[in-house]
Amino acid sequence: MALAGLRAQRLTRGASARTAEHVERIAADTYAVEFPAGSTVQERVLMPRAPSESRGMEDVRLLRLSTLDGGTEHVGTYTAYNGREVRVHLLRTPDLRTYRSTPLSGPGSRDKGLALFPRPIGGRYVAISRADRESNAVTTSADLLHWEAPVRVQASQQPWEFVQLGNCGPPLETEEGWLVLTHGVGPMRTYAIGALLLDLDDPTVVVGRLEDPILSPTEDERSGYVPNVVYSCGAMLHGRTLVLPYGCSDTFTRIALVDLDALLSLLTGRAHPRAPSRPAP
Known part of the structure; x- marks a missing residue:
């Protein structure tokens, strides 16, 4: 009845029909x-x-x-x-x-x-x-x-993300900031997964971003219903390991394990106390 009454006011309220349609939708x-x-x-x-x-x-x-x-x-x-x-x-x-x-x-x-x-x-x-x-x-x-x-x-800044960017699921809270897994679309609509770090108190402030992806489709992941794609809708932290399930060309699923401390070191530009040391050259 309320919507019918709103439509009846279309002569005095020009947007009433559109408003009623929006509510119904x-x-x-x-x-x-x-x-x-x-x-x-x-x-x-x-x-x-x-x-x-x-x-x-x-x-x-x-x-x-x-x-x-x-x-x-x-x-x-x-x-x-x-x-x-x-x-x-x-x-x-x-x-x-x-x-x-x-x-x-x-x-x-x-x-x-x-x-x-x-x-x-x-x-x-x-x-x-x-x-x-x-x-x-x-x-x-x-x-x-x-x-x-x-x-x-x-x-977009890098070639592997120049078509568009998006996220790969809810941000994960770490002591260094909000870890956001991202997806970038590059040439031939190839999808890759990267990472972004946002400030804990003000997530509009970027702490760091990766120049290179942490995951790109390998040769056996490139063919499928939607080719050249690795994509995720969410990851989780297990101790100091990032557990990342991802889809491969909309055909099958794999799980990648990422060392969290090494990733945070790359994002912040400084050595993390728990990050594995690099071998001497």
Whole structure:
């Protein structure tokens, strides 16, 4: 009834029809799913339900989030695709059994590849954004739903990333800063994985970035459904080792192990106390 009343005001409120359509679209794209209590995680498969994701739900970036009210929640962002356009949706679950999907809004959530930081910074939620389709930026939100204008923190510089940049999942907190795994697209649309280090208190400040990728497709990883691609939607820290699952040309998956201290040394430009020493020349 409220929307009908809004449409009835189209003569005095010129944008009323457009506003009503926008509200209806958000409602149609918002839904909840509850799996049986006795089901296993392997049985809980989310399939497209909303019009905006009718052709696919892709690249979920899931993490355990510390919320503003002091609690924790499993939250992820993913790309919804309807065959014509992409949108970013938010997936929330308190128990990995009940899920709620909601489309995001605001300039920071445009395009695809939004990745949340695991905790608020300065009283706001923070995310890595690629709203301009080309570079990595930082955006913030008060409610996880509306994302403010992004602040660019990384533009293409090296040949292996000159087509576009993006992220490879949620940032990881280290004592040196926020470690952001990035992907760069270069000649022949070859994807490689690099790294960026952002300040812990102000992630719009870049502490360091790699000039060369830490992972590029090897010869046996170059052929597949989408060739020349290595890509990840999230990594984890296990002690002082970075565990990096990655897809190879959209055909199979591998796991790379990276020495965290050596990586931090490269990013900061100074020797890390735990970094392995280089052999004498």
